[in-house]
């Protein structure tokens with residue numbers, strides 16, 4: 840498991856300030872840096888990639904991740920998932936495929952962030968049902 844963590848603490852804690860910073864990053868087509876790098880991907884064939892929906896898209900830092908790992912992600916099966924507050928998967932699958940055209944991108948799962956906080960039993964059920972339905976596990 841690899842967590843994409845911003846290199847500096849330029850993301851504000853308060854929600855409205857964060858939305859402004861995120862919007863600016865999107866307008867600038869920014870590629871914020873993250874800490875460390877994912878270990879050798881060659882040992883994996885199926886990779887789940889998830890993030891919160893920010894302004895109807897992947898947070899820009901995820902595009903940094905996709906581009907840094909373009910070679911490593913090529914030829915893999917990628918399975919996207921999102922947390923959101925109404926936008927669902929927000930085209931994460933199509934955008935992931937655009938960023939990684941040499942990968943196979945499967946349908947993803949969208950879960951409400953609020954449910955992750957407050958309704959963990961039902962989220963666990965949804966995730967387990969989704970994972971079982973994929974037929975890998």
Ligand SMILES: Cc1cc2nc3c(=O)[nH]c(=O)nc-3n(C[C@H](O)[C@H](O)[C@H](O)COP(=O)(O)O)c2cc1C
Pocket residue numbers: 854857858859861862890891892893894895896921922923924925926927951952953
């Ligand atoms: C900058 C920003 C932009 C967001 N844009 C959207 C959006 O376009 N659609 C949506 O459904 N939720 C949006 N949200 C809500 C997040 O998706 C939600 O807070 C997140 O999935 C919950 O995970 P978290 O606890 O890690 O924030 C946004 C949140 C932030 C902070």
